Amino acid sequence: MKLPTKPLIFLAIPTAAFLTFIAQPILGKILTPRYGGSAGTWMTTSLFFQCALLLGYSCAFWLLRKPNARTHRIVIALALLAPLITIIPPLYFQNLSEIPAILFGLILSLGPMLILTTSIGILIQGWVARDEGTIPYYLYGVSNIGSAAALFAYPLWIEPHITLSTQVLAVRLLLGALGILAALLAWIYARKLNSSSPLAEKNSSAASSVSTETSAAPGVETPSEKIPRCTLASWVFLSFSTCTIMLAAIRLLSGEFGSSPFSWVLPLSVYLLSFTLTFTRWWPSWLTTVGLVALGGGLFGYAATKGFSNIELSKWPLTWLLVIVTAACLGGHSLLYQIRPARRFPLFYLVMAVGGALAGLCATVLFPQLLTRSYEFFAAAFVLWLVGFSQRMTGLSPVMRVAVCASLALPPAWMIHQRSLAERIPSTRITHVRNYYGTMSIADSLFRTSVSSDTTLHGVQMKGDDSRRPTTYYTHGSGLGIVLDGLQSTARPLRIGVIGLGAGTVAAYVRPQDEIVFWEINPLSEKIAREQFTFLKECPGRSEVRLQDGRLGLRNDPGHFDVLLVDAFSGDSIPPHLLTTNAIGEYIAKLPDGFLVVHISNRYFDLLPVLASGAQKAGWRIASVSATPGPASEENAHATPTLYAIIYPPSRKPALDSWAKRALQSEHVTYRLANADNIVPIEWTDERHAIIEALRK
Template sequence: MLILYAGTIVLSAFLLFQVQPIIGKMVLPWFGGSAAAWTICMLFFQVTLLLGYLYSHLTSRYLAPRRQAWLHAGLLLTAALTLPIVPSNNWKPSVGDDPAFLLLGLLAATIGLPYFLLSTTGPLVQHWFAQERPGSVPYRLFALSNFASLLGLLSYPLLFEPRLTVKEMSTFWSLGFGLFALFCGALALSGRGRSTAPHTLREDAIAGKPTWRDSLLWCALAAVPTVVLMAATSHLTANIAPVPLLWVLPLVIYLLTFILCFESARWYKRWLFLPLMAVLTPLLIACTTFPSLMPRGIVWPTLLFSVCIFTYCMACHGELARLKPQPARLTAYYLMIAAGGAIGGIFTGLLAPRIFNDDYELTLSCIAAVCIVGMACHHRPSEPMQRGARIKAAVFFTTLVGVLWGANAIWPTVPSIKARNFYGTVKVKDTEPGTSQVRQLTHGTIVHGRQFLEPQKRRWPTTYYGSNSGAGIAIAASRNGSAQHVGVIGLGAGTMAAYCRPGDVYRFYEINPLVLDFAGQYFSFLRDCPATKEIALGDARLVLDAEVPQQFDVLAVDAFSGDSVPVHLLTTEAFNIYFRHLKPDGVLAIHISNRYLDMSPVVRRAADSFHRTAFLSQNMSDPQHGTTAATWVLIGQRDRLVPYAGLHELPPAPDVRPWTDDYSSLLGIMK
């Protein structure tokens, strides 16, 4: 029976964290593949976890053990009948849909019941264990559950994604869920010892019933590290190193702190983590407020954020483990932990983008962590504490919060125009006045366009779109004296419109309404363009797939947010859509500038699938003309592209497997 308990816990936790990246890979491309979409996915997982813990608490409290067992077995059978997990195309977003709520509905319809039942397993199985083995401490099963979650999370990018397609992973996951349903159903129906246990547990519960202050503190200690996790992940992937693999690292650290704190009390030391928070909080706030203070590159910023996540989560989870109740109150305790996680997820995923115009969650969560840990140090005064710990804690968090808020009030701010929505924060900022004053559009810290404000320079194509870049060469190579039809995936500041001539038709595809508003209001590329301009709002691939062939002379694909990769725009199916909209002699230009990934082999394999020739274009930066270094791949007729200097044909890439909607892996293209 002990093996069955442990096996059920391990399998459920492993599947719980395996399904997250699997379903994410299926549906995130429909929503732009952004970090914001992943944040909404995490919100769904947190809320469903809360519902699972609520179910465990209520059924354990109000149902007889036998009725609870039959109810749970019936739900397991129902969930098994909903497999495999395949999202319906009816959930694909259209213009005007709220991406956040649509994504939540899609996840609920696709994996809602299986994920809900997996979420119930931890507290429910630990409750059964405590009933059948009175006097035992089931909290190590919670550490085991988090260890299995860690294995599930790490095995996906390292073991499963590089070898299996999405359909194969979905099939294996469904088989794993079927095995889990058998294990959990057998465990539910075999609990003979539970019929005599409730009386003893009820007496224990009455004797040690926690106060409302206990419950609120449990909730707060779970909510704050959730906000730290989600806010730091968003900041790390959007501003420091937007590599999708780094979405995994903060979650690994978060789970590791749960494992350490609930495995043994020896891992959490107040004398270490309280001073660490005192040092890291002002450092992190300063670096996020003034990005120039952040070390360059990926290693040191990632290390700083990782240490911060570990410190705050370790402190909060350490205090949470210190305040855990007797096993009789186990389900109520886990319910408040799940409630805290859901509150943190709702605040970060739904409320913050609507009430803030910038990314303030990380700063607020750092200060909140200091305050909550300080309150936890005061809680349960009857417990032995280190000498002078209360006074030190009070001075620590009161002084620190005062200093931080005072510093925030006197820090100079850089004038800028900014707004925020589901897709992130968009800012417009002008450089100092002078002969070459420039207006810049950024998404997070990633530049999405610049424009000279001098009248004679404001129509110059800048940043990645200079005349010697792949974009400029594609425009020049496809001009034949007649009007030109150009498609652009990714509007930015509208810089590509600098190439338009009277009679041309330029059609832009943009997923973020804020970018469209800012490009039209604060930049003049679109206004100055004498061609016919068309704007299609929505995910470019979905919009193009629904349109009749456009017969583009050039189709430029530049929908990358920094170094993150919208995988769904680089698959064979996506290239099939592109070529359907291009003229036979048209040019497809793919912007692949990236500090961490070499995407040229992926594009070469896609071009090979359609028997097309791919050329690499790399240009250097030219500050006088406002252009930056950029790497493009041009796919078109050889005789049109060969004459241009700086182009060379991409070599074959036999070691890279072609990307499809069913398969992609970043491991094989990392620099």
């Protein structure tokens, strides 16, 4: 009986890609409460997936070099064993430090699964090519449809409606189904291999009649073809540049919207779907030229509206950013398809994976060390644009190509220069520094010093006699100031905990008898706070900065606190794992009779209902304090509008009411105080939380 292979192929390939990309956010939710949101967690996880993809492609390349029954048996064994030995959640090594524990846990728990899901698509393409005599490049596009489906489905449907344990169960079931499909396909094509001559014999006898599904590029050869080094370099360059542009766009969006699915779903989906569109015979050459023209327009528009400045990604900068990503991926991947090999497609995919892995390594390790700002986004797109146009100008001499490229480069380069001039502030020295977490900008003038990351201001300190005055979000007129001033109306010593360091401004409230503990995951923040600001240095009480995820650090602290401030911003929002009901419960356990103060000022998300859920579950009360500074005055020097949520035990309501009543008498601040006890809650737990639920309507 002849089994229909096409339906099995169109089930197996997108399922494998879907599982590869759905595993990443699921693992993020599992690992973050366990290890925290430190750079080590995310860098190790990211590098693991990049290396797993490269390893899967390498396995496919090796297995397709000499097709025989033995290689098919290896695939069948992998397909049947991987679902049985995959462990989700991954193993937890408590006795190891963070990075080795994560790495060993992921390798031992998910290694077989990812080798299967990343290699099976390439293997199936090899089997189909051997059976039909043509290379089915369209199947690579089919796999990316599965990847994009995972990216869209997770934040929009899976994350809001399905608990983490159910997600894990679904992955196990899908992996089992994929194992059966992969084993069945390997068996089918092994039978075909036994009943027909090998690929090498088939092509040696009929090389003149075998062709790819599209017309081959000039100079391509049969399976024994030699790939020129310049072609290999072009594969690496085009793969590296498009992947770099995509990753840099995600980093820029994360600086604006925080590390949420909204930051990566669009760039990564465009990147994947561009393969689906361009790796087919239906993509006309003229559309590649249109893509390159659009890329040039996007570069000029982005340079004119944002460039390398710290302004918000508002309507037009965001539009031009997405134009650049879309045009670069379509143009770059169509160029990549045009120089594909006639037969050696496993090598083609392997080299593409090398380019992508290099881009990932550069994005996570190299660029943060070498570049002080996100120059790689514009630079990679700019170089790709020039190389693409140079490739299209085949009829011109090398001198004319250089002249045309130089003339094309001048307008966006001039706009970048103009934006850099506009960013300069008279009598102010601006320094940019960068690490894995992002870019930090320090502006130092005669009167003040400020620090910001991307579009978020983290702290300002005045110079001279006002250097100990709390500023920006932390003034005496803010929700935090109301609570701390109220508690300090007595001489009783206070123990204050702060998740998120910034410039260390909260240390300005500390008296000699008080103690303050900061938790901060970015070592660069501590370096800046100690070297560029004096809040910590001049703190009269005991101060300590612990480089650790705040939730983990608080869990390991043996003492209790009078006030706990959650002020850890990733972009313009707080990481979700710090706001779940589980996290709120852990904070409250450290505050027997104290106050939990959460800074929730941001442009895109309404986090008050999320906090209300945690407060209600713990039996505590919650109030919101919105403070808007009045006209400029000494009291309002460098004060910014703020929104705080204050969670407190019912027994402390009289005290908070009296402090709020006193604050309302101020002539310098306009307040909106609201009891949020009866607000409709949005419940986030470590098992289920979705940032889409908190989007401002």
